[in-house]
Amino acid sequence: MSLPLLEQLIEAFRVLPGVGQKTAQRMAYHVLERAREGGQRLSEVLAEAIEKIGHCVQCRDFSETEVCPVCASASRERQMLCVIESPADRLAIEHATSYRGVYYVLQGRLSPLDGIGPRELGLDKLEARLAQGEVTELIIATNSTVEGEATAHYLAQLARRNKVRPSRLAQGLPLGGELEYVDRGTLSHAFGSRSEISE
Amino acid sequence: MSLPLLEQLIEAFRVLPGVGQKTAQRMAYHVLERAREGGQRLSEVLAEAIEKIGHCVQCRDFSETEVCPVCASASRERQMLCVIESPADRLAIEHATSYRGVYYVLQGRLSPLDGIGPRELGLDKLEARLAQGEVTELIIATNSTVEGEATAHYLAQLARRNKVRPSRLAQGLPLGGELEYVDRGTLSHAFGSRSEISE
Ligand SMILES: [Zn+2]
Ligand SMILES: [Zn+2]
Numbered sequence: 001m002s003l004p005l006l007e008q009l010i011e012a013f014r015v016l017p018g019v020g021q022k023t024a025q026r027m028a029y030h031v032l033e034r035a036r037e038g039g040q041r042l043s044e045v046l047a048e049a050i051e052k053i054g055h056c057v058q059c060r061d062f063s064e065t066e067v068c069p070v071c072a073s074a075s076r077e078r079q080m081l082c083v084i085e086s087p088a089d090r091l092a093i094e095h096a097t098s099y100r101g102v103y104y105v106l107q108g109r110l111s112p113l114d115g116i117g118p119r120e121l122g123l124d125k126l127e128a129r130l131a132q133g134e135v136t137e138l139i140i141a142t143n144s145t146v147e148g149e150a151t152a153h154y155l156a157q158l159a160r161r162n163k164v165r166p167s168r169l170a171q172g173l174p175l176g177g178e179l180e181y182v183d184r185g186t187l188s189h190a191f192g193s194r195s196e197i198s199e
Numbered sequence: 200m201s202l203p204l205l206e207q208l209i210e211a212f213r214v215l216p217g218v219g220q221k222t223a224q225r226m227a228y229h230v231l232e233r234a235r236e237g238g239q240r241l242s243e244v245l246a247e248a249i250e251k252i253g254h255c256v257q258c259r260d261f262s263e264t265e266v267c268p269v270c271a272s273a274s275r276e277r278q279m280l281c282v283i284e285s286p287a288d289r290l291a292i293e294h295a296t297s298y299r300g301v302y303y304v305l306q307g308r309l310s311p312l313d314g315i316g317p318r319e320l321g322l323d324k325l326e327a328r329l330a331q332g333e334v335t336e337l338i339i340a341t342n343s344t345v346e347g348e349a350t351a352h353y354l355a356q357l358a359r360r361n362k363v364r365p366s367r368l369a370q371g372l373p374l375g376g377e378l379e380y381v382d383r384g385t386l387s388h389a390f391g392s393r394s395e396i397s398e
Contacts, residue, residue, distance in 0.1 A: 004263075005244070012237070012240050012241040012244040012245065015237030015241055016230070017226060018222075018225075025290075026217075029261075029285065032249070032252055033306065039214060039245055040245075040249050042214055042245060043246040045208050046211065046230070046241060046242040047239065047243075049204050049205065050238050050242070053205060053231055062205055062231060064205075086228065088225075
């Protein structure tokens, strides 16, 4: 009764976040009914992206090259380093602010219960970079969630230990909110009025 | 600043139904961060499905073969023909009922304002089939939406014109609801107590 290939396709769509059986089915039908060209394109770009996109060796952001365009740019100010949880946060900051420093992407946040410690977030590499002395301000832009705040606290200590001034985005971010979803105005304001983290 | 390939991937995900910029971005990041194997699989199955899945020449359902397994099955009763709007509706009926007849998939519904008339739904082919005399009952299982009801009315006339008894699923479907989303019990009950459509 069933179409093996169609069912394989429905199953394959479930790899996407928030996509259950019903949604996967709608996606498969939609592509086959009305969007075969777009589906073909998705298939090709997906394979190419998975093959070619890795992580920048300097900031851990996604990159097609060993060093990403931001880190490689001569026009970015290297003394300001903004620590974010995910690549999406960089896009949000680039869109909302005129920040011209560089980034460090944790690709997560400290979460001991999930086995995510400083090493998983590459904080050993971050500390080595701070120790080199080029960075003067560490802008800590982790989310204002419980885990984001705990991560910020840890990062502030790490900065001070290496004679780097830690700062945190100004209050103004909604409590418990994810940075990625904040509106541009709020994010821009919070970014501009970031405050130094006192002892 | 931007990663062309990553942005291409985000853009490509937007071909999927209900997927806007934010969701597409989350999908791209999720696959690259945590699901590269599943993403690779999706890419491959998607390409294969688009290449190989066409429509059954008898019922218009999706099929990898010229005639789909349901139409080709010797154990299905050919005198009962159930008309549905989409392939998803067939799956719902197969799961919820013990129906052993065959199907005709409109791949849509009458919608004059969108330029979808009888020809677009293959109703000329359906009428030719009814005229052959093998079908005795046309079970009209279009959605209980305004357009679904209008389509049902048209189909009932088409059936009578060809000396075929039209029937409609029993009331019990939620008004304005899409058949695909009805719970199994309701759908099974409505299917079992379908009534003949009087003049
Ligand atoms: Zn980089
Ligand atoms: Zn068929």
